[in-house]
Amino acid sequence: LDQLTDxxxxxxxxxxxPEVRTVLNVRGALASxxxxxxxxxxxxxxxxAEVKEDLAAQHAWATARR
Structure with a gap:
């Protein structure tokens, strides 16, 4: 898409x-x-954040069972 002209x-x-170029790029694609x-x-x-929370809970669970 970046090779197309206006x-x-x-x-x-x-x-x-021409403003479409602000969203039709890699950054715009990721953000969407x-x-x-x-x-x-x-x-x-x-x-x-969710993974870190889950990992902390699993660590606490494993530590409590030592």
């Missing part, structure tokens, strides 16, 4: 203005995937 975007749809399991930085941060 004119080519406009031929596809009048809604594809913000659902559970998504690759958006905000989604990854939530997933990491």
């Amino acid at each position: 004119e080519q975007f406009a031929k596809i749809s009048e809604h594809l203005t 995937r913000d659902g559970r399991g998504g690759t958006a930085p905000s989604a990854v941060a939530v997933q990491l």
Whole structure:
């Protein structure tokens, strides 16, 4: 998509203005995937927090059984 010109975007749809480049790129693609399991930085941060919480609970469980 980054190789298409503004004119080519406009031929596809009048809604594809030059501003579309702000979202039709790798960063925009990642950011748009913000659902559970998504690759958006905000989604990854939530997933990491959940994993850290689960790991802490498992560590506490294992430590209590030593």
